[in-house]
Amino acid sequence: MIALPEIETIRRDLDRELSSLRIKSVEVMDTRVTKRSGGAKKFAGRLEKAKITGVRRRGLYLIMSLDSEDVIVAHLGTGGQLRRHANRDQTEPNTVLSITFTKSGQLRLVDGVGDAELFLANTEKLVEEVPELERMGIDPLDQPVPWRMFGQILLAQDAKLKAVLTDDRVVVGLGEMYSDEILFTAGLRYDRLTNSLGPQEVRRLHRAMVETLHDAAKHRGATLEDGHYLDVHGQPGGYEEYLNVFKQAGRNGRPCPRCHRPIQKYRFRRRWTYYCEQCQI
Template identity: 80%
Template sequence: MLALPEVETIRRDLDRELSSLRIKSVELLEIGLAKRSGGKKKFVGRLEKAKITGVRRRGLYLMMGLDTGEVLVIHLGAGGQLRRHANRDEIEPNTVVSLTFTKKGQLRLLDQAGDVECIVVRADKLTQTIPELEIMGIDPLDQPVPWRMFGQIVLAQEAKLKAVLTDDRVIVGLGELYSDEILFAAGLRYDRTPNSLGPQELRRLHRAMVEILHDAVKHRGCTLEGSYYVDVHGVPGGYAEYINVFKQSGRNGRPCPRCHRAIQKYRYRRRWTYYCEQCQI
């Protein structure tokens, strides 16, 4: 699944490029995608002729405001892509929706992994339609959180640190990659419990989270081998070369940049966690 830096990169591009554009026509290529919007006819009818007023984000949900009082909500899942195209460009495989604007080409939604969500909903019915929006945790890219407040939130959790960082009800959208990188930067093991952390460790964890997320956005997200993420112009993210531990174990991985020992991996909660046994305590 895409994480906060990738979705925020897409949001910024879309807000800059689509705001004030009017939708001329809609082509729906995957009928099932319109089910939660009332079916194909209603999905198309609610979008055509509407003007996009801006693009915002709630967690990993992208929200295109419309001048009709409705919102086009998109969750890209693990393999979704939003791509800008000229009208004449060939339709790529796995394209599920194509929006043609009265000017400046098209926006196409691709579903490479079969888990994209796309819903048209009234703005005042957002949380009723998508109840997940009400239980999201803090969003470090949307609203800065002071380290003391962050510390209180973390200390209130009973799970181990890796589980805390990947729980969207606590901190939204970090995912496996960024949680491993944050823990490495903070010098903390994945299996520490929050109640074992001192004030300085909490400050380090908070600082690592903020710095890594903003750095990843600066490099326009991360595209790893086998992942589908590209920006709206089809360009891969550039953060992969700055990764320290994630997927760096084994013969082909890079050693720890601090102690130069091999990165370890451990099966935790049915997924691999990557860490340095020497530098994370």
């Protein structure tokens, strides 16, 4: 599971490690990953000799600026990993692309699921070439909105809370796990209608969202049993130790940390939702 805190952790690491590095060569092992750049040969030709000048983020998309007219856009999908390696390191299974720098090793894209992307876009036409960037909702880790504005956004949806929180067009990158954690912290049920919230409940939800995401980013994201998320050095995150309600397989029924009653799970929109019947209203 790769959500906003995990992508922000990767962005910070890549910005620190790749800025000012010049690309020597590019090897594409799976042409699918570069399809949006016109094929592997064209992709490699546009990248070679370019220098990375910084790494930023738009929602779940990583954008690596170059000293050319292009940017590298990466979306890790449900299980992709961007990994730093020495040139001599053995190539791991499911490595689909490798970028070698004139110094300081390589950046490799590992994708065991098959839905990660890494492609080039023109700096001046970024939104035109990547229209997904235009359809994103608010980003609580990048530009958090005031709680009153957040309340206006919620009221305009007229839908159940978890459906809204997991909609990237409203709030980008929360996913199932962080939505459950945020709702628990705010003391609100997943199936509350947005237009039923009072001002104090909106404030609690806003505060819970911002604090949960910043705390998760501080602990470098969460790595669950699927192991899909690892940082750029192949290390797991640490936030899973702080989860209150979201469960891994086989752990359903663990007591609520507040009231000590069993955490419940319910099938909502074809996904499991975890919550406390006593503490969330």
